[in-house]
Amino acid sequence: MQHRSAVRTIEAFILEQERKHPEATGELTNLLYDIALGTKVVGAAIRRAGLMDILGRAGAVNIQGEEQMKLDVFANESMKSALHQAGRVCVMASEEDPEPTLLADSDGARYAVLIDPLDGSSNIDVNGAVGTIFSIYRRVSEGKPCVDDVLQTGNKQVAAGYVMYGSSVMLVYTTGSGVHGFTLDPTIGEFVLSHENLRIPDTGVYLSVNESNFYRWSRGMQLAVRAFHGEQPEAMKAKNSRYIGSLVADFHRNLIAGGIFLYPGDSKNPRGKLRLSYEANPMALIAEQAGGAATNGVDRILDIQPTELHQRTPLVIGSKKDVEVVTKTLNGATS
Ligand code: F6P
Numbered sequence: 310m311q312h313r314s315a316v317r318t319i320e321a322f323i324l325e326q327e328r329k330h331p332e333a334t335g336e337l338t339n340l341l342y343d344i345a346l347g348t349k350v351v352g353a354a355i356r357r358a359g360l361m362d363i364l365g366r367a368g369a370v371n372i373q374g375e376e377q378m379k380l381d382v383f384a385n386e387s388m389k390s391a392l393h394q395a396g397r398v399c400v401m402a403s404e405e406d407p408e409p410t411l412l413a414d415s416d417g418a419r420y421a422v423l424i425d426p427l428d429g430s431s432n433i434d435v436n437g438a439v440g441t442i443f444s445i446y447r448r449v450s451e452g453k454p455c456v457d458d459v460l461q462t463g464n465k466q467v468a469a470g471y472v473m474y475g476s477s478v479m480l481v482y483t484t485g486s487g488v489h490g491f492t493l494d495p496t497i498g499e500f501v502l503s504h505e506n507l508r509i510p511d512t513g514v515y516l517s518v519n520e521s522n523f524y525r526w527s528r529g530m531q532l533a534v535r536a537f538h539g540e541q542p543e544a545m546k547a548k549n550s551r552y553i554g555s556l557v558a559d560f561h562r563n564l565i566a567g568g569i570f571l572y573p574g575d576s577k578n579p580r581g582k583l584r585l586s587y588e589a590n591p592m593a594l595i596a597e598q599a600g601g602a603a604t605n606g607v608d609r610i611l612d613i614q615p616t617e618l619h620q621r622t623p624l625v626i627g628s629k630k631d632v633e634v635v636t637k638t639l640n641g642a643t644s
Pocket of ligand 1: 428
């Protein structure tokens with residue numbers, strides 16, 4: 310067994326990284342730590358989710374006469390309270406809330422944060438993996454905080470990450486110099502460094518896409534997916550299909566092992582399903598920082614200017630060469 314002194318906690322690691330930047334004030338470190346703390350609270354509730362059937366379902370009244378909160382509501386409240394308490398954030402936007410929360414009591418706060426508190430929540434009922442996604446921007450407002458603080462292009466993110474609540478709880482983040490992964494050690498309650506400087510293979514082995522939408526996709530998208538099936542074995546080896554239906558879990562597997570995740574637009578939903586600012590941008594920054602790529606099929610995700618907070622976007626993300634196959638096939642199909 311490894312001696313405890315060899316363990317690098319997330320706090321120690323971020324501080325170490327920050328020392329490389331003498332101008333840093335430590336505020337971003339603390340903010341990341343606030344987020345990590347919020348996700349520990351969410352993770353603990355997720356662990357008990359299966360017991361809800363025995364102890365009473367969400368919406369039911371518990372023994373103290375309090376109504377039990379649904380897990381997605383609980384995750385939202387927990388993340389918001391973890392972020393609010395320390396006064397480091399001027400605006401918080403959550404995928405669960407229609408409007409951003411402007412925090413008037415945080416005059417000196419320099420950061421704006423977007424969160425998807427419980428991504429892939431349909432997996433909860435079947436004991437599947439879910440996640441929390443976060444994205445941090447520098448404040449742009451000078452007076453009162455405003456929606457512009459959370460409507461910035463993804464290439465302005467100062468940090469982004471996710472926590473995956475799977476067989477173990479893992480936090481993966483980037484501040485723009487590589488991607489690092491931490492695993493929660495439940496015995497000490499700390500995220501410890503387990504995956505330093507993650508790199509996604511240039512070509513992946515996995516294909517992750519909801520193929521029940523196949524007949525609603527454009528011809529180009531159908532061709533790209535058929536190419537991944539290995540329709541022309543001389544051009545490309547067939548990929549293995551893996552789809553959980555939880556972006557964090559699907560993305561995480563492909564980040565570690567190499568692969569491509571697609572959620573294209575289709576004839577019913579031309580802009581796809583996923584949210585640009587809450588899901589696509591943070592994952593795109595991580596993918597690029599790990600050597601991968603992310604587009605909407607045509608344009609780089611991180612360059613898209615959001616015009617509304619809950620804007621949706623098609624997403625093609627993962628191993629660089631696989632993402633290129635999609636771009637080329639879509640171009641070929643339209644030219
Ligand atoms: O946006 C929420 C989400 O659950 C993602 O985590 C996931 O990738 C996607 O939706 C799954 O959608 P579908 O059930 O349509 O495949």
